Amino acid sequence: MNVHGHRKKEIDAAIKRQLNKVAHSTLLGLGNVPSIELAKELIAIAPPGLAKVFYSDSGSSAVEIALKMAYQYWQYLDKAKTRFIHLENAYHGDTIGSVSVGGMDLFHKTYKGLLFESYKADSPYCYRCPKGKNYPGCNFECLDRLRDVLRQHHSSTAALIVEPLVQAAGGIIVWPEGIYRKMRELCHKHNVLLIADEVAVGFGRTGHMFASEAEGVTPDILCLAKGITGGYLPLAATLTTQKIFDAFSGEYKEQKTFFHGHTYTGNPLACAAALANLGLFKKEKTLQKLQPKIKFLGKELEKFKKLKHIGDIRQKGFMVGIELVKNKETKEPYPWEERIGIKVCQKAREYGVILRPLGNVIVLMPPLSISQEELKQLLDAAYKAISEITG
Numbered sequence: 001m002n003v004h005g006h007r008k009k010e011i012d013a014a015i016k017r018q019l020n021k022v023a024h025s026t027l028l029g030l031g032n033v034p035s036i037e038l039a040k041e042l043i044a045i046a047p048p049g050l051a052k053v054f055y056s057d058s059g060s061s062a063v064e065i066a067l068k069m070a071y072q073y074w075q076y077l078d079k080a081k082t083r084f085i086h087l088e089n090a091y092h093g094d095t096i097g098s099v100s101v102g103g104m105d106l107f108h109k110t111y112k113g114l115l116f117e118s119y120k121a122d123s124p125y126c127y128r129c130p131k132g133k134n135y136p137g138c139n140f141e142c143l144d145r146l147r148d149v150l151r152q153h154h155s156s157t158a159a160l161i162v163e164p165l166v167q168a169a170g171g172i173i174v175w176p177e178g179i180y181r182k183m184r185e186l187c188h189k190h191n192v193l194l195i196a197d198e199v200a201v202g203f204g205r206t207g208h209m210f211a212s213e214a215e216g217v218t219p220d221i222l223c224l225a226k227g228i229t230g231g232y233l234p235l236a237a238t239l240t241t242q243k244i245f246d247a248f249s250g251e252y253k254e255q256k257t258f259f260h261g262h263t264y265t266g267n268p269l270a271c272a273a274a275l276a277n278l279g280l281f282k283k284e285k286t287l288q289k290l291q292p293k294i295k296f297l298g299k300e301l302e303k304f305k306k307l308k309h310i311g312d313i314r315q316k317g318f319m320v321g322i323e324l325v326k327n328k329e330t331k332e333p334y335p336w337e338e339r340i341g342i343k344v345c346q347k348a349r350e351y352g353v354i355l356r357p358l359g360n361v362i363v364l365m366p367p368l369s370i371s372q373e374e375l376k377q378l379l380d381a382a383y384k385a386i387s388e389i390t391g
């Protein structure tokens with residue numbers, strides 16, 4: 001999840017400066033200067049309405065925190081809303097809570113006995129539409145299942161958790177425009193919280209600082225990690241609204257608090273790296289400079305379409321998924337035993353680039369700082385590898 005490249009002078013220096021002050025001091029009952037400054041910065045750039053920051057150290061923890069927070073919030077409001085809704089193909093991390101709201105059988109079925117029950121809704125996976133429709137013109141029928149679940153179970157549901165705009169680990173599933181906003185409306189209507197897991201899509205990945213911003217959505221809880229330190233150090237944050245925060249405050253004797261805290265939460269070195277990361281977004285106009293590169297990437301990907309075994313090319317900003325299929329007409333997938341994705345990525349190494357597959361999907365997620373020349377090199381290597389392996 002590298003953002004500005006390796007050995008970035010400003011981030012290196014920020015960590016060293018902080019190391020000369022203090023490497024760690026606890027956030028349990030205290031603050032530290034970089035954590036306070038970073039919280040202020042995060043709130044300034046987050047979707048309007050998010051007002052509070054709770055730190056942790058991985059995306060999975062950020063999600064655990066979001067789930068526990070939502071669950072506890074409704075207890076304070078005396079509502080028996082204890083369940084969650086997640087989408088098919090969802091990935092929210094590898095801890096028990098985040099796996100419980102995961103929608104990828106391969107990763108999750110082994111632990112079934114350990115997990116809590118969660119309601120499922122459809123994933124807006126247009127290429128393999130759960131309703132067999134075509135976008136546009138489908139009127140977002142894939143939301144029907146979510147509507148049904150909400151209608152039936154809203155009184156027992158604490159929150160809907162989603163990866164807005166792009167379901168990453170599920171295969172870079174890019175959502176049709178407007179559907180995330182519809183999900184927000186449905187949650188409002190049924191008094192269910194919306195948790196946006198922007199661990200993958202946050203910090204510029206989609207071409208916007210946050211994916212929620214692209215559709216003018218403010219989630220009730222926002223999970224951030226991966227790109228937060230520019231890819232340097234483990235840090236995560238769960239942001240929420242004043243309203244949710246206020247539900248947790250009261251008289252000492254009420255013993256109201258959010259019972260969660262990791263030893264290295266809000267680590268000052270990591271927060272210093274994160275502050276430098278955000279500083280670079282401003283100083284180097286990272287998002288502005290990214291836009292022509294996103295266009296270039298899209299244009300170059302057009303060439304891939306003619307390859308016989310490419311079923312779908314999905315792009316949102318600097319997230320690309322190229323889905324390889326055995327048969328383009330029928331969309332028949334390659335059997336997993338064929339290891340087609342792995343083979344393509346191994347071949348790409350011969351051309352000097354390291355790629356990673358998600359099953360039959362080849363993923364391109366370059367650092368935002370990549371130059372157009374390097375991007376071209378990456379695309380050429382991917383093209384050659386795909387055509388040689390599938391040809």
Ligand SMILES: *Cc1c(COP(=O)(O)O)cnc(C)c1O
Nearest residue numbers: 058059060091092093168199200
């Ligand atoms: C990577 C990821 C996580 C988990 O983050 P870790 O830091 O690896 O624990 C959670 N949600 C999404 C959407 C992710 O892509």
